Amino acid sequence: MVQHAKRTSHWSTPKNATYVGPHDGAEPMDVTVVLRRRSDATPEPAQWPKAPRYPRGQFGDHYGADPNDIEQLRRFAQQHGLDETGSAPHRRVLKLRGAPQDLQQAFGVTLGKYQLDESGTFVGCDRAPTLPPGAIAVLGLDRRPVARPHFRKALSQPDTTYTPLQIGQLYTFPTSADGTGQTIGIIELGGGYTSSDLTQYFSSLGITTAPKIIAVSVDGGQNQPGGGDADIEVTLDIEVAGSLAPGATLAVYFTANTDQGFYEAISQAAHDTTNKPSVISISWGGPEDSWSSQSLAAMETALQDAAALGVTVTVAAGDSGSTDGESDGQSHVDFPSSSPYSLACGGTTLTASGQGIQSEVVWNETASNEGATGGGVSVEYGLPSWQQNANVPAAPNGSAGRGVPDVSGNADPQTGYQILVGGQSQVVGGTSAVAPLWAALIARLNQSLGKPVGDVHAVIYSIGESAFRDITQGNNGAYQAGPGWDACTGLGSPNGQALLTALTTQQGNT
Numbered sequence: 001m002v003q004h005a006k007r008t009s010h011w012s013t014p015k016n017a018t019y020v021g022p023h024d025g026a027e028p029m030d031v032t033v034v035l036r037r038r039s040d041a042t043p044e045p046a047q048w049p050k051a052p053r054y055p056r057g058q059f060g061d062h063y064g065a066d067p068n069d070i071e072q073l074r075r076f077a078q079q080h081g082l083d084e085t086g087s088a089p090h091r092r093v094l095k096l097r098g099a100p101q102d103l104q105q106a107f108g109v110t111l112g113k114y115q116l117d118e119s120g121t122f123v124g125c126d127r128a129p130t131l132p133p134g135a136i137a138v139l140g141l142d143r144r145p146v147a148r149p150h151f152r153k154a155l156s157q158p159d160t161t162y163t164p165l166q167i168g169q170l171y172t173f174p175t176s177a178d179g180t181g182q183t184i185g186i187i188e189l190g191g192g193y194t195s196s197d198l199t200q201y202f203s204s205l206g207i208t209t210a211p212k213i214i215a216v217s218v219d220g221g222q223n224q225p226g227g228g229d230a231d232i233e234v235t236l237d238i239e240v241a242g243s244l245a246p247g248a249t250l251a252v253y254f255t256a257n258t259d260q261g262f263y264e265a266i267s268q269a270a271h272d273t274t275n276k277p278s279v280i281s282i283s284w285g286g287p288e289d290s291w292s293s294q295s296l297a298a299m300e301t302a303l304q305d306a307a308a309l310g311v312t313v314t315v316a317a318g319d320s321g322s323t324d325g326e327s328d329g330q331s332h333v334d335f336p337s338s339s340p341y342s343l344a345c346g347g348t349t350l351t352a353s354g355q356g357i358q359s360e361v362v363w364n365e366t367a368s369n370e371g372a373t374g375g376g377v378s379v380e381y382g383l384p385s386w387q388q389n390a391n392v393p394a395a396p397n398g399s400a401g402r403g404v405p406d407v408s409g410n411a412d413p414q415t416g417y418q419i420l421v422g423g424q425s426q427v428v429g430g431t432s433a434v435a436p437l438w439a440a441l442i443a444r445l446n447q448s449l450g451k452p453v454g455d456v457h458a459v460i461y462s463i464g465e466s467a468f469r470d471i472t473q474g475n476n477g478a479y480q481a482g483p484g485w486d487a488c489t490g491l492g493s494p495n496g497q498a499l500l501t502a503l504t505t506q507q508g509n510t
Contacts (some may be wrong), residue, residue, distance in 0.1 A: 011128040011292050014144050019237065023123050028097050030085060030219075031107075031140035032260050034072060034298040036094040038066040043308035045341065046454035049507045052310040056273050059309060060090025068135030068299040070094060072187065080106035090303070091267045091470025092225035097200035107138055116145065128225045128294060137298035139260035146259050146291065147189055147284035149233035149431035150316040150334075153370045154413040160351060160429050162416050164243035165205055167410055167437065170350065170357055170467075173496040179211070179443040185269040185311075186237050187251060189257035189284050191230025192223040193238055194422075201239050201377065201420040202246070211242040212249040214275060218265045221254035227422060234422040236281055236428050237436045243358055244440035246448070250274040253287050257284075259295035263302055266313075266336075270306035280306060281439035282342075283432035285334040288323045288380050296335065296380060303341035310454035314438040315342040316431035317405040318374025321366055322477035322487075329378045329476045331396050333404045338378040342406045345434040346489045347373035347411025349473055362474025362481045362488040363412040363429075370413050372476045373431060375487045375496060377401040379396035386458040390485040393428045406457065408489035409434040412453030441496050449507060457504055460491060460499075 010495070013019070037043075043063045045054040054062050070087065073094050077084060082098035100111055108130035113121050122143045129138035162170075192211075201211040215223040220275045225231050234252070242250055253269050255261035263282070269280050291299075306313050318324050318334035326332045337344040347363035364372040377395040381402040395401035410417075413429030420426075453459075465482075471481050472488040479487035 002070065006216035013124065014116065014290065017114040017144065020113050020115050020343070021122065023100055023113055025049055025100060029103055030095060031103065031138055032264060033094045033135050034137040034139065034263065034301065035065040035094065035097060035134050036136050037063050037092065037256055038181040039063060043304055043309035046310035046346070046501060048453045048456050048459045051451065052308060054452070056271055056457045059305070063308070064090040065092040067388060072133055072217050075134065078325055082106060089381065091271050093267070098407050103141060107141060109141055111141065115406050118398050136301070137294035139263055139295065139298060141188065143258045144427065144480060145257045146285045149230060149259060150216060150285065151233055151236055151432035152192065152282050152319050152413040153232070153429050154416050154427040154429065154470065157372055158414045158416060160413070160415045162410065163205055163418050164240045168244045169355065170196050170352055171409070171494045173441055174448055174500045175425055177444040177447040179248030179440065180447055182245065182443040182446050183249045183275050183277040183445050184245060184249055185275070185280040186241065186252045187269065187280065187282045187284065188234050188252055188254050189261060191228060191234040191254060191504045193231070193234050194223035194225050196233060196361060197420050197423065198354065199240060200372050200388060202242065203443035205243055207243065207246045209246065211246050213238060214249060214251045216251050216253045216275065218253050218255035218268055219261055221256055221261065223252070223254055230419050231271060232426070233283055234431055236417065236419050236432055239418060239419050240433055241281060241440045243274065244437065245443040246322055248443045249275065251277055259298070260441060264297045265339050266299065266302040267305065268301060270309055270311050277311060279312045279314065279439045279442040280447050281436045282313065282336060283435045284336055285316060285318060287326055287332045287377065288335045288338055289332065291335055299336055300339055303336060303339045307341040307455040310452045312442045312453060314442065316344045316435045317344045318363045319362065319371040319430045320374060321372035322376050322479055323344055324374055327332050333372045333378050338381060338402060338404050340384045340402050342383050344490065345405045345431055345438050346375050346405035347431045347434055348408050348489055350410035360469060360471055360493060362476055363470060364474055365412060365414060367472035371430065372486055373403050373408070373411060373477055375476050377487060384457065386461045388460065394489065403485065403487055405490040406460070407438060407491055407494065409437045427475065437506050441494055445500055445503060453503060459503065463502045467495050467502050469495060481497055
């Protein structure tokens with residue numbers, strides 16, 4: 001069972017954004033209205049070894065939008081001169097298009113132009129949109145970038161680097177599986193990959209049959225490599241997941257770095273009846289307090305859908321230590337990793353000796369400006385039942401909150417991953433590498449077990465240390481590692497074969 005903290009309404013302009021004037025464009029804008037569920041009940045996660053109660057295709061009949069709510073929203077749109085451009089009742093979505101003036105009147109906002117550091121301008125709102133009846137969020141009126149990629153390039157040439165295959169061997173990934181029959185969904189909020197990079201990279205690792213890569217467009221997003229940092233993120237995700245699950249299909253969902261794009265990508269991936277991902281990897285996020293209440297509400301329902309459909313969602317916990325990059329001196333956790341429906345992935349510094357691990361400690365290279373694992377306690381989400389015995393400390397506001405991360409893996413750029421991007425070899429770390437690492441492991445487990453593990457929180461917390469390498473040394477700023485779960489590395493890094501054995505035992509006991 002997941003406890004939800006009481007959420008107060010929150011809306012603010014990004015800390016590094018400056019208002020520069022009213023929005024003077026006349027081009028129509030597209031918004032996504034996310035509706036409440038037809039039932040007040042939250043769908044039950046498919047917790048291993050339980051299968052989803054309702055598969056894709058049937059889920060919407062029970063937890064989609066109420067037809068009356070949709071009709072009411074259509075009348076609302078008509079009254080305000082807005083056009084419907086699409087609907088997905090099973091995902092609780094109605095897409096509307098309208099002139100800026102009509103949208104402002106319909107949703108009670110004033111659109112403005114905001115300057116964001118040196119990176120350009122975006123259209124934003126002065127307040128939270130007024131919700132029509134039956135809606136929980138209106139996304140697309142505020143187009144601020146909501147997330148950052150959680151990778152770190154090595155600032156100097158590291159003495160120790162690894163291929164993903166070497167990491168998989170150190171973490172004893174099950175050798176009897178390669179992800180065949182599975183699809184890994186990867187969410188990307190910009191950038192792209194080149195086929196030549198991937199072909200050369202997989203070939204260099206001796207992978208004779210490379211994974212199948214499918215680029216999926218979400219709301220106009222495209223695979224658009226342009227040489228920027230986002231390309232490193234996209235390529236890192238694909239090369240790590242693809243190396244460790246070469247038999248899998250990788251469906252890469254490209255969208256805009258907005259709350260509208262992020263929500264749509266997760267929701268569409270979870271409900272995708274064509275590619276049918278059994279695991280989704282997310283390496284993007286931002287501090288909890290940087291999200292609006294409506295954005296959090298919408299995103300959380302998309303993650304709930306994924307869990308209920310038996311889709312495991314692995315999410316990077318962040319690369320800026322216990323502050324998550326905030327400058328207020330307080331501890332913060334990163335969302336969406338802080339959602340109780342995310343398998344939050346923290347970071348370690350890994351040193352190997354021969355075929356084994358010599359040492360593994362909390363990743364914290366803050367002193368050399370090379371990052372540290374995110375981790376801490378949520379102020380948005382209450383303590384889940386599966387963390388009741390994990391000794392999670394109080395949240396910064398004193399409440400009992402969801403502890404982050406759940407699991408971890410090598411993330412230090414000084415013990416980083418060898419990748420190929422833009423034709424150049426690079427060494428990259430960050431918790432961005434840990435999310436696809438765990439996604440590949442989940443794909444192998446799904447193949448071996450013959451069905452998706454789904455929401456694994458309850459079972460991995462009950463299994464505990466036998467399937468993990470417990471990280472007991474180091475800190476990420478405010479939090480110290482120690483025996484058992486901690487707010488730096490969670491339960492620890494994986495012992496893949498032991499985890500498979502434990503899950504097989506759980507399956508046999510039901």
